[in-house]
Amino acid sequence: MPALDRRYDIDWMRVIAIALLLIYHVAIGFQPWGMMIGFITNEKSWEALWVPMSMLNVWRIPLLFYVSGMGVYFAIRNRSWKQLLQERARRILLPFFFGMLLIVPLHIYIWQRYYKFDIDYLPGPGHLWFLGNLFVYVVLLAPIFFYLKKNEKGELLTWIKRLYSTPLGILFMMGIFIAEVLVLDPVPFEMYAMTWHGFVLGLLAFLFGFCFVLCGATFWDMILKWRWLFLVFAISFFVIRLIYLQTSTPTYMLSVESNCWIISFFAFAYKYGNHPDNLLRYLSSAAYPFYILHMIFLYLGSYLIFPLDIEVRIQFLLVLLFTITGCFITYEFLIRRISFIRPLFGLK
Template identity: 30%
Template structure:
């Protein structure tokens, strides 16, 4: 019998919430490239953001795969493939056409001094032969998915897992009998190997095609999450030994920060030694898996109960994700003239982004067709009135008489 794992629901909600904080931080962090940058930028913010920078998206793929594996126990692969396609690809295409363009428009205004109207920009945005902003173009011109890149990657990995679900189930049964320590060694070694082999030659692009380092890292996280959901004995060990993962996380993060500040600096000749680079990959992999498994462990220990709030976010999380980055950028532009202190401004952006996402969700979930463009049902069901609910359990003649 299938039992819903509320800890995975909570973890998914918290992980998407972290995206709002992270993307607001991108507006203020020193040097790191973003669509719009504040005049107030802080170097110290890099150390704060690097804490989640290494693992936050891998965590999303990991828990998305766990959720998929749990749902796979109740639905056929074909039905899930159809649901995933509808819930991910339709919002992606709609988002690229409607939600994402304001981000690029603002970026061009503040980046290259673009002076055209929004309607003029949109004509260029959909013109595959446009000459506007060549540095922002790809094979499809200015069309872009920006923060929505997660959706096509998740769709692709989901189809892979569903096609290979029988094989993955067999692998999970076999792995579930192995020592947890050995599985951790394998996870760390493989992730380190991906970093060693692909990181330098294939820098992150989020372009789907040719983004081999990201595919290696995120697909491994996805497969690991899918397998863990089918390995109850190992999952319980992750929960039981969660404090060990805290240690991995703290040590990994500390070493990364020390290295960023030059305390672990290596000369170029030493860095090029293969075993030195692979050892660095091991440290990064320990940090990544330490954070992911620590969060899974603590969620499994303390977040096993559902709530009305969690039910709300289970429905609302995808529209929140679609809305959030465009809202952040538009709010930052709107607050610029006020010259607020960065701390006050950032807090306002966070609060107003959450309010905007909530209002957006409340509006779109009530509108047929539009709701489906955000990954919800195309035909929202209206809640029955009190009288209708009472009539539901009464004979037809009684309800007609009323």
């Protein structure tokens, strides 16, 4: 498959990753432990929903960091270091601080109202912690990225391309991720938000995502060739975890499973999604505002729908539909059309 200046498959990866995040957050409201992590929780649990959730949970956040690192590769092609930091400050820091001061307090307000707690203004990163991490990664890794950019024919990049021309490169990468969990010993593995585990894991994924695109077709053709093997390994690890190990699964196994899912996802997206599409153009622009906004409409939908005496699966679909519809209407008729609001949600 030829390398293209525009990688539409990476745009699809970003859109799908945000969609999975949204669905996952809706599902948390139907787990009995949802309130413990600050979600409005339905009295009617749907615990069977945890099976697909537990599969997604080990790779949905690392996937976002990988894809974000890939995006930086394209951002630096026509930018200096200073221009990159200025552009990322506009696209990341401005929405981050705006969200901390307005978006997060709004959905916390709805949570307080639902549980009849005292109403307080509580600014904070909330679900936007991811953006704070991203900007720090750009600052820390920019010297490495620009060095690689300026030395694309150097020995280091030649070695990286050779390493990732075979699955041995993936084994090398997985070894680094395994070392991360052995050193930091995260409990649970899936606790990414505002933890050292989440920070280091995200930093590594961000770096490797950049390197994968930097390698060009060498890497992508390799994972395309071996995609079924990575998928079989991912499914096998998940089945073993689900049936035999459950909560006692070692973190190094979760790390390997996570990366097997992600690499197979990359390969299938590269094979089937690397072509222009009008729908993709719209969704790619909408994904970032949806991510920033979705907790407000998720909490509002939960507030309105959970008290209704209807079947739990219907409630799940209604909350999901309410969240998507609320985000779409706000994006289409407010964010997308009013120029001074666009930068607050990461749009040009």
